Amino acid sequence: MAFTIKVNKKTYSVDVDNDTPLLWVLRDVLGMTGTKFGCGMALCGACTVHIDGVPVRSCITSIDSIGASEITTIEAIGTTPAGARIQKAWVDLEVPQCGYCQSGQIMSAAALLAGNPHPTDADIDDAMSGNICRCGTYLRIRAAIKLAAQSNGPRG
């Protein structure tokens, strides 16, 4: 059936079954391949996007659950203040290796920073442990989130 969804501030009409995961609508129907497939079971976080600013795993988010919500993907996260800071920190600290999981990592980190300008190590653990990185870039991910938080200005 037909759905109208809003992705990165643009409106798209797609005709898919109502239980189709958002991931495949983005990647295969709309051709936005920055969002990655990793597990299909919300175990790895590679497919993370924002729905109304909240990080969700698009591989288990059915198209009929989205309604009029705003979807933001890696292609547009740089237009948000937190997303831009996270991307800059990622480049400054050379976080990515193979880079495949980094779209999801950045989406999780950008959501964390948008809601919590000065996350503690425990906050970072909570927000980021759902995202697997097989190259093991975790130490730089943690450091980059802290670097991006510094550019939020001093605490308090």
Add this chain to the structure above:
Amino acid sequence: MKPERLLLLAGDKAGSPAPKGFSRRGFLRVGAAAGGGLMLGLRLPLAGGEAEAAEASFTPNAFIRIAPDGEVVLTMPYVEMGQGTYTSIPMLIAEELEVKLSQVRLEHAPPNEKLYANPLLGVQATGNSNAMRGAWKPLREAGATARIMLIAAAAKRWSGDAQSCSARDGEVIHEPTGQRLSYGALAADAATMPLPKHVTLKSPKDFKLIGTPAKRLDTPSKVNGTATYGIDARPPGVKFATLAQSPVFGGRVKSLDDAAAKAVNGVRQIVRLDDAVAVVADHMGAAKKGLEALKIEWDEGPHAGLTTQDIAHELERATLGAGAVAQNIGDADKVMASAATKVEAAYELPFLAHATMEPMNCTAHFRQDECEIWIGSQAMARVQTMVAKAAGLPPEKVIIHNHLIGGGFGRRLEADGAVRAVEIAKHVDGPVKVVWTREEDIQHDMYRPYWFDRISAGLDEQGKPVAWRNCFAGSSVMARWLPPGFKVGLDSDTTEGAIDLVYDLSNVRVEYVRVEPPGVPTAFWRSVGPSHNVFVTESFIDELAAAAKQDAVAYRRALLDRSPRAKAVLELAAEKAGWGQALPKGSGRGVALQFVFGSYLAQVAEVEVSKEGAVRVRRVVCAVDCGAVVNPDTVEAQIQSGIIFGATAALYGQITLKNGRVEQGNFDTYQILRLNETPAIEVHVINSPETPGGIGETGTSAIVPAIANAIFAATGKRLRKMPVDASLLKRPT
């Protein structure tokens, strides 16, 4: 145009000898580039270099082109999979050519099939941590050669002498007058200059780029979603497919009911193969839904009852017999018989999956007369050969578009995914992207082999090892992947880390028995042979230290008088880790030392073991001497990466078989270390002028024994089988 024609081979003129100063005859060819400018062709060694040595003729597989606009384009056979090769390799050229790193552009090989018309002969692959090791000298020599020829061209223009000219940032400068000419303006003339007779490379103290933390060229595209991996290929009209392969290795499709799958909205076609069924659809969502709706009955074949235990027992039995002798020094048996103490142990390591974050995938477009492939591969030439066979076409009719790799770790040295895609594409009109589900990716991986090792040592009255005997059994990946590399029952990968130990041992006998597990495919896995051997040898040397009632670091150090670089990394790691300082109850430190992939590395792991036996790795201190460091930022990143990869294996990694089926399926049953479990990691690099060693895999092989040894220090329990079994570490309440 073929490379042979566009390279006007200055060094190949009749009677002209190969230039001196080059390590290999005819290693470099220089001439005019198509479209103007200067072209250098050179040959870089690749993984599986043994087979290539047999090639009599020289065929370049890397090219440096200096275009009339001054751009320096490097075309090289190594692929980027996160190890930073795309940044560190161009540094070598830029250093000697005297251009900024930003002036060097890198292209995949083959980037332009028409221009480079299949320069890929022999074995083209990136693996075994060999890119920097292979490129270190030839690429710097190529850069220096081009610089000398550019300077010669400028000197001629100015009617001056080359001695009065220097090169800097892509320009030649005439020092007396301050005149400048850009490389672009000189490139065409340079191609006509004679090849220099002598090329002197910079002394390390003069390096401007090498040894500096250069920014990686591939990073920006990896933070904004524009980096394109194989799975992102979208040729016009592409359809999307996923598949179910026989859950039992070697099984066949017995019957198929695809009515429900065909009824799924968006499903276009069901492709039944002998041993797999694929669902082709408008998008992967529909393909997956269709796959779930298939009713497949499998003929499970000869391996229906296979279990991991069957395989382990067979390997164990094999080590009781004699194997191929990998190393024999002195008389281990005789000295063992008269040793004061004898220590014996058996070790086991499990099958492991690669679990790259990018699941296996390949897009194929099969046409009557050619086949087009979109993939991320560590071994494009292998893909081409195997696809050609599967498609029934000559290799030159297979066109490959290589992409970034979403994790290699050895998995993408194999072409099975490409072959599968072609088998399916043969039944599909137009291009089809075949993406494996994570479950298929885990259950149809080609696994790090299962290993069984029987090892023993004789100690003298002081506890020093005087005899060492090791017999191990498992699969030889090399024997399948590169048959010429497997000779008289041995290959260099299977034995690396088991022979030529850093320790001063005077009576050594190491034997290997090749046993292939029935039906289970095996493959290279990050840190390959050493991923197995270093665990065994470094755990066992720890056992010997304990048997001798000596400190684990001091015991090793006493055996290192002939290996000063090994001693230096061991001492540095111990010092930085605070070796010997007290730790809380339930915690312990373990050390491991290795010389593999051409690099010396020592690690100290600090673990905490809970009352329930849960192991947490708190901190890892690593000291490495990998020779000259090209990009220190990449070295640190690769060591961290390797440690986390190995720690995942030590704590969680195992693929097990029951009823011929792999029991793990997704990241819930095949766990990967996560951010909240990651230890603090310190990397200390010893500055060294030696030839660079490999770095991408070294961290992985050393961490597993370091963790096992730390667990012993914390609990007194020696774990001789990985992964860690918490039930063995539970403390009585």
